[in-house]
Amino acid sequence: MEKYIQDIEHINEYINNTLSKEERQVFEKQLENDAEFNSLYEEHLTFLGGVERIELKQEIQTARKGYLRTKWIKYLVIGIGIIGLSIAIYSVVSKEDPVQTSTPTTTQRQHTIQKGKDAVSSIEIKSNDSITHIKVAETKDRIIIDQENQDTVLYTNEAQIKNPLHTYPKKTPEVYMINTQRDTVIIGKEGTKLTIKANSFKHTGTDEIATGIVTVALSEFYQLSDILLANLSTKSNEQLLETGGMLYVEARSGEALLALDKDITIEIPTEDKKDDMQLFTGQETTQGINWVLDNASEVVEVDELLEEIVNVPFAVIEEVPSFPECQNLSKEDQMECVRNVFQRIVNRSFNADAIQRSTSDNNLRIFTSFTIDTNGDITKINSRPAFPGIQEEVERVLGLVPRLSPGKQRGIAVNTLYSLPIFVKFEGSTTNRGRDVANRDTVATRRNINTRNQDTINFRTSTIQLPIITNDTVFYGGRTVIEDIKEILHTNDVKIDTAFVDRYENYKKKRLIQERRIKGERYVFIRKAVLDDPNSGFTILPTDSITRGGNVIRKRWDETQIPDRQFARLVPRQPGASNYLFTASRLGWINCDRFVRSNTTTKYKVKIKDSDGTDVKIVFKRIRSILPSQFTTDGFDFGYVPKGEEVTLVAIKIVDNQYQLAIKDINTDRIEDLDLEFKAYTVKALQEKLKKLNDQF
Amino acid sequence: MSDQKIMALFKNGQRDKAFRQLYRLYPRIEKLVLSKGGSKNDAQDVFQEALIIVSKNLEKSDFKLTSSFYTYIYAVSRFIWKDTQKQYTKQELHSLQPEEVDTFHSILKEKKYQCAEKAFLELGERCQELLQLFYQRALSFKVIAQMMQFKSEKIAKNQKYKCLQKAKDIFKTNYKTVQS
Structure with missing residues (x-):
């Protein structure tokens, strides 16, 4: 031990260079000759190397921490810098990019619209005579410009001066400046949506495609007051129309009026969607606009179903899942028939005894929903049970339903979502009755149903007692675990079923598949075990990096490579949320209408005293229709009108340069001889007065 | 910071500062290791080992840096990774350049020191x-x-x-x- 200590001390002295020259020589000689001493020396050097490593490692770790810290600070600074820079660029660009525009009204004005890339801004622009608020919203491929112009322009046309309304200020159009190079969506103030593809406009005469900035003027006539003041009515030749909305669209390049080269799609909002709507185009006549059916255009249902929608609601499915007895009927009848079958089976078989009721409320609503799968079997029954026994009973009853034919979408069997509200009414007093009593009652009432020999049915189930909620199908894009897996698999052409998702989730749980982020890029780490399993669905790709252990590090595809999936969802219809969608091949006056079919029509006239130069129209209360009249010596002639309709008569004339208005509720059964009380109104007040009628229309 | 300045830091005993400068090369080494199928942790180990070897070599009086730090550390890291993977072929070992032989020796020596370090710990x-x-x-x-x-x-x-x-x-x- 002593010798060892001495030797080590000696070696340390040598390493630390504290020996004299002679001593060093002796030491080195000893190293050469004394093998034991030599190995001790080497050993000690190794040990010192090891100890040194510890120190170095500590230093490197502190360096690493410092490095990471500065890295984050750098990112932060760069981030702030980028934000600052983009703000700066934005403000510079928006100053340097003025677009000259002009509104197609009779007065000429110069506006400057400021646009920034991918930015939404609200800019106040001062023009010569008014302040115009313009909202500019630019996204990748759509520009929505909403302009609110308070100017009023007097409409003068010598030929039509007779009608008092021709002098009424025209409703100011909303003017949109659009870039013809891009697809554009214009959403009007009252909800009209125009979808204009790139290069849709051509010059009239030359048929040259218009380029650059085109001004589109849109006037919406949905409100009764707007329709009346624009001297519009709903008449196609001699036939009465019911309107879904009227509008006027024009496009100009500079001053030149443009025509359409490609069809544009127009969506008109409606709160109350009606069938058989058709597109009419307006022709100006001396008596106003006459609507002519536009055969080239077609109103289409908003029914854009996309691939990969597996669950389709019953209400919107193309081919209804059906029972044998309901085949060979029209779609609507088939739906009704299927509903009736369900109702019948529930009525006949639902046993209220099974429900362990714990409330004295005699009315019980069970909102059952289920899926009719691609085989036509009923699955995924959910009754949202409020009491025990409900779910079991609903399942039992639905188990009695015979197999249906599956619902189909574009010829392919899909899952159909069906909701079946069951309304159970217990008879008897509501005061704290025991369950047994309740049961006895319902047993009795059940007998009533089965025998069907009594008028009073005390307990019944029904699908129609609840108010029917009108739903709209909304399609939206979304991403789920399926897109997640597709990103990892680097392919979109793979079917990912529930089993696959389960396997994947399981792998993740076991950490056989792990997410990695390397320099901000998304990677996945897939263990060998997964890749070795032939049923896993995961295989090695040519682009993979493979680790020593046979595991795979794979860069994920980004979201753009796997598109969003489309889902259908039913939402209760919001007022104004629905719309008529159609394509228009012509601009100008457009009206979405349907013919009013009436079996009993009558020739209808109204006599009004002191009515020279008066415009008289009737507005129907039951339907969205307006009829103009023709002044004859025998009163105002409305032609043939449906009998027995409640209508509002609106008469407008000009006396001493002032508008006079009279309103009167009448019925088309009686031919009236009226003495109207006219009141004078200013331009603004006339509009306000007519607006009060809007609600009834 | 230039390689000379980093050298000076080493010489002045400001090794911690030098390491911090050299750590900037880490992302590139990480890329190397990842591209060879290593993990992020592997990359850190490799880089740390490379820094140890570089700093030890710099302390040797006869050592001269003939290339940039990056090239040198890259070469060392590549060797270390190969060593941990035991992927040398005989041919490779025979056709090593003189500098490469040095690096190779350093790595072998360092492995011995690693054992000593483990023993110490x-x-x-x-x-x-x-x-x-x-x-x-x-x-x-x-x-x-x-x-x-x-x-x-x-x-x-x-x-x-x-x-x-x-x-x-x-x-x-x-x-x-x-x-x-």
């Missing part, structure tokens, strides 16, 4: 502290005895040798099993 905490105070901070036994509350300088000295002996014993057994 297997010691008790007190032994580790004692040895570090003596060898790293180069304190005298007198101070060490005071700091670690040994009764006398001599006990501290004896204790140190015992610890040293123990470390070497652990190393010998470990190293043998590694080599065999």
Whole structure:
């Protein structure tokens, strides 16, 4: 031990260079000759190397921490810098990019619209005579410009001066400046949506495609007051129309009026969607606009179903899942028939005894929903049970339903979502009755149903007692675990079923598949075990990096490579949320209408005293229709009108340069001889007065 | 910062600052290791090893940096990774350039030191502290005895040798099993 200590001390002295020259020589000689001493020396050097490593490692770790810290600070600074820079660029660009525009009204004005890339801004622009608020919203491929112009322009046309309304200020159009190079969506103030593809406009005469900035003027006539003041009515030749909305669209390049080269799609909002709507185009006549059916255009249902929608609601499915007895009927009848079958089976078989009721409320609503799968079997029954026994009973009853034919979408069997509200009414007093009593009652009432020999049915189930909620199908894009897996698999052409998702989730749980982020890029780490399993669905790709252990590090595809999936969802219809969608091949006056079919029509006239130069129209209360009249010596002639309709008569004339208005509720059964009380109104007040009628229309 | 400045930092004993500068090269080394199928942790280990080798070599008087730090560290890292993967072919070993041979030797030597380090870390905490105070901070036994509350300088000295002996014993057994 002593010798060892001495030797080590000696070696340390040598390493630390504290020996004299002679001593060093002796030491080195000893190293050469004394093998034991030599190995001790080497050993000690190794040990010192090891100890040194510890120190170095500590230093490197502190360096690493410092490095990471500065890295984050750098990112932060760069981030702030980028934000600052983009703000700066934005403000510079928006100053340097003025677009000259002009509104197609009779007065000429110069506006400057400021646009920034991918930015939404609200800019106040001062023009010569008014302040115009313009909202500019630019996204990748759509520009929505909403302009609110308070100017009023007097409409003068010598030929039509007779009608008092021709002098009424025209409703100011909303003017949109659009870039013809891009697809554009214009959403009007009252909800009209125009979808204009790139290069849709051509010059009239030359048929040259218009380029650059085109001004589109849109006037919406949905409100009764707007329709009346624009001297519009709903008449196609001699036939009465019911309107879904009227509008006027024009496009100009500079001053030149443009025509359409490609069809544009127009969506008109409606709160109350009606069938058989058709597109009419307006022709100006001396008596106003006459609507002519536009055969080239077609109103289409908003029914854009996309691939990969597996669950389709019953209400919107193309081919209804059906029972044998309901085949060979029209779609609507088939739906009704299927509903009736369900109702019948529930009525006949639902046993209220099974429900362990714990409330004295005699009315019980069970909102059952289920899926009719691609085989036509009923699955995924959910009754949202409020009491025990409900779910079991609903399942039992639905188990009695015979197999249906599956619902189909574009010829392919899909899952159909069906909701079946069951309304159970217990008879008897509501005061704290025991369950047994309740049961006895319902047993009795059940007998009533089965025998069907009594008028009073005390307990019944029904699908129609609840108010029917009108739903709209909304399609939206979304991403789920399926897109997640597709990103990892680097392919979109793979079917990912529930089993696959389960396997994947399981792998993740076991950490056989792990997410990695390397320099901000998304990677996945897939263990060998997964890749070795032939049923896993995961295989090695040519682009993979493979680790020593046979595991795979794979860069994920980004979201753009796997598109969003489309889902259908039913939402209760919001007022104004629905719309008529159609394509228009012509601009100008457009009206979405349907013919009013009436079996009993009558020739209808109204006599009004002191009515020279008066415009008289009737507005129907039951339907969205307006009829103009023709002044004859025998009163105002409305032609043939449906009998027995409640209508509002609106008469407008000009006396001493002032508008006079009279309103009167009448019925088309009686031919009236009226003495109207006219009141004078200013331009603004006339509009306000007519607006009060809007609600009834 | 230029390579010369980093060199100067090493020479001035500001090794920590030098390491911090060199850490900027880490992302590129990480890329290398990842591209060869290693993990992020592997990359960190490789880079740390490379820095140790570089710093040790820089302390040698006869060492000259013939290329940039990046090239050098990259080459060393590549070797280290290959070494951990045991992926040398005989041909590769035969056709090594002289500088590469040096690097190769450094790595082998460092592996030995790694074993020593492991052995050291297997010691008790007190032994580790004692040895570090003596060898790293180069304190005298007198101070060490005071700091670690040994009764006398001599006990501290004896204790140190015992610890040293123990470390070497652990190393010998470990190293043998590694080599065999």
